[in-house]
Amino acid sequence: MKTDSRLEKVLASGELAVTSECGPPRGCRPEKVTEKAALLKDHVDGINVTDNQTAMVRMSSCTAGILIKQMGLDPILQMVSRDRNRLAMQSEILGAYSFGINTMLCLSGDHAKFGDHPMAQGVFDIDSVQMIKMVQQMRDKGLFQGGAKIDGPPKMFIGAAANPFADPFELRVMRLAKKVKAGVDFIQTQCIFNLDKFEEWMKGVVDRGLDEQVHILAGITPMKSVGMARYMKNKVPGMDIPDDVIKRLEGVPKEQQPEEGIKMAVEAIERLKQVKGVHGFHIMAIEWEEKVPQIVEKAGLYPRPKV
Amino acid sequence: MITAEQKPIQEIIQYIAPYSKILLVGCNECVTVCAAGGRKEVGLLASALHLNHLKQGKNIDIREITLERQCDPEYVEELAPYIDGVDAVVSMACGCGVQTIAARFKKTPVFPAVNTRFMGASVSQGVWSERCKGCGDCVLGITGGICPVARCSKHLFNGPCGGTSNGQCEVSPDIDCAWRLIWERLKELGMESRYEELMEAKDWRPGGAGGPGTIIREDLA
Numbered sequence: 001m002k003t004d005s006r007l008e009k010v011l012a013s014g015e016l017a018v019t020s021e022c023g024p025p026r027g028c029r030p031e032k033v034t035e036k037a038a039l040l041k042d043h044v045d046g047i048n049v050t051d052n053q054t055a056m057v058r059m060s061s062c063t064a065g066i067l068i069k070q071m072g073l074d075p076i077l078q079m080v081s082r083d084r085n086r087l088a089m090q091s092e093i094l095g096a097y098s099f100g101i102n103t104m105l106c107l108s109g110d111h112a113k114f115g116d117h118p119m120a121q122g123v124f125d126i127d128s129v130q131m132i133k134m135v136q137q138m139r140d141k142g143l144f145q146g147g148a149k150i151d152g153p154p155k156m157f158i159g160a161a162a163n164p165f166a167d168p169f170e171l172r173v174m175r176l177a178k179k180v181k182a183g184v185d186f187i188q189t190q191c192i193f194n195l196d197k198f199e200e201w202m203k204g205v206v207d208r209g210l211d212e213q214v215h216i217l218a219g220i221t222p223m224k225s226v227g228m229a230r231y232m233k234n235k236v237p238g239m240d241i242p243d244d245v246i247k248r249l250e251g252v253p254k255e256q257q258p259e260e261g262i263k264m265a266v267e268a269i270e271r272l273k274q275v276k277g278v279h280g281f282h283i284m285a286i287e288w289e290e291k292v293p294q295i296v297e298k299a300g301l302y303p304r305p306k307v
Numbered sequence: 308m309i310t311a312e313q314k315p316i317q318e319i320i321q322y323i324a325p326y327s328k329i330l331l332v333g334c335n336e337c338v339t340v341c342a343a344g345g346r347k348e349v350g351l352l353a354s355a356l357h358l359n360h361l362k363q364g365k366n367i368d369i370r371e372i373t374l375e376r377q378c379d380p381e382y383v384e385e386l387a388p389y390i391d392g393v394d395a396v397v398s399m400a401c402g403c404g405v406q407t408i409a410a411r412f413k414k415t416p417v418f419p420a421v422n423t424r425f426m427g428a429s430v431s432q433g434v435w436s437e438r439c440k441g442c443g444d445c446v447l448g449i450t451g452g453i454c455p456v457a458r459c460s461k462h463l464f465n466g467p468c469g470g471t472s473n474g475q476c477e478v479s480p481d482i483d484c485a486w487r488l489i490w491e492r493l494k495e496l497g498m499e500s501r502y503e504e505l506m507e508a509k510d511w512r513p514g515g516a517g518g519p520g521t522i523i524r525e526d527l528a
């Protein structure tokens with residue numbers, strides 16, 4: 001084991017892992033964090049805490065993560081390179097680890113243009129690949145990015161994202177290979193709706209033997225309505241929503257669409273369980289956390305292993 | 308070259324409101340090429356200012372000059388004979404030109420008439436696009452001649468990010484994804500394998516993080 005991360009232990013045991021996420025509130029209401037986390041608590045191995053998701057200001061990922069940690073749960077600290085330079089990242093990691101947060105996710109982050117401060121200067125001092133390498137060096141060599149020794153290095157289990165659907169498609173396995181080379185331990189993918197394309201990408205991953213070097217958690221998002229599906233198709237960068245997903249939701253009355261969305265999510269999990277190299281699922285139920293336990297149970301991923 | 312665009316006329320009018328004798332100075336280099344502050348634009352701006360003052364029943368005296376290079380003290384010296392006869396200078400050069408004038412003439416206020424935008428290249432007639440951010444440690448040799456600093460909206464060194472859509476940047480469908488371009492070019496050159504080499508975290512000092520840059524060529528200085 002490289003770390004004390006619960007997620008690492010679950011993955012090492014060979015069981016399918018389950019993670020989910022919690023977006024911190026847009027204000028000083030800690031109870032919003034703890035309420036959301038409480039909904040997920042028995043059904044996941046780790047809870048991603050997003051970092052100013054979609055470039056909207058929110059309670060910081062680290063502090064919301066501490067609130068979750070204090071409930072005895074397992075937050076996954078997300079960190080975007082948009083908002084912090086390497087000094088700020090490293091100090092945040094030291095702080096988070098001091099509170100027992102031992103799992104993190106290294107991301108570039110959505111451009112500020114999408115958020116509520118489009119006039120802000122993005123930092124982008126280092127990119128997500130370089131961030132992975134920095135965190136790995138902090139853990140395995142006990143060195144800061146600048147080369148100085150850390151007095152008590154943070155032992156982070158290191159995650160990153162992958163979007164098999166963004167183009168150029170032929171680069172998507174190669175980019176994963178770069179993240180592996182940089183030292184990533186696990187990957188959470190973009191929400192998967194185009195299962196065929198995802199399987200094609202996974203085949204590329206397996207062909208290169210990358211599945212032996214990194215754990216892939218397949219990203220699952222239940223659709224609440226056909227409106228949400230259309231919005232994601234048209235407005236969210238890097239999303240691939242096939243027309244039959246929209247047609248299927250259109251085909252049921254509005255009140256039944258949430259249920260249909262959950263059914264589709266469960267079916268996707270069932271199918272992807274069979275795919276070589278998929279070592280778990282990352283369930284992103286956006287502002288719909290209360291449905292996660294149901295999805296986990298229906299997909300036969302409950303109870304979670306005790307590690 | 309350095310690109311610029313003329314400021315809104317109202318902003319320029321506000322700057323010069325307290326003055327009646329203006330020296331309006333263009334530049335024959337970059338701002339001429341991007342049609343923001345050359346001899347022609349100096350003439351047009353002078354007419355616009357005259358017209359505005361006429362409408363308001365005010366008098367304004369504008370002397371027009373276009374220097375060979377406003378970022379060069381040698382040429383800026385050409386303004387010396389006129390400077391005492393004016394209340395203010397309005398410069399149509401990039402920010403470098405404005406500052407060269409300000410450094411030379413301590414007692415006369417100088418106002419910019421253009422917004423300096425970026426270092427770019429001409430793409431087609433009347434279109435200029437950003438190409439370089441002056442990072443001080445050029446990587447074009449390993450990115451197939453396409454700059455990830457200036458042309459990737461997140462200046463990623465190991466792109467593309469997950470936001471690329473139909474080959475365009477997540478920021479706008481009008482912006483080419485730099486990393487799509489880099490990849491296509493590496494393929495054309497048969498250098499695909501280069502893509503998987505990790506590009507290390509950048510040292511931003513030569514590009515400005517180390518404080519304002521200065522180049523000293525001992526052989527010339």
Ligand code: SF4
Binds near residue numbers: 438439446
């Ligand atoms: S790599 Fe640096 S110097 Fe080269 S074009 Fe890009 S910004 Fe300019």
Ligand code: SF4
Binds near residue numbers: 467
């Ligand atoms: S879409 Fe391409 S150009 Fe835009 S930020 Fe991502 S990698 Fe950079």
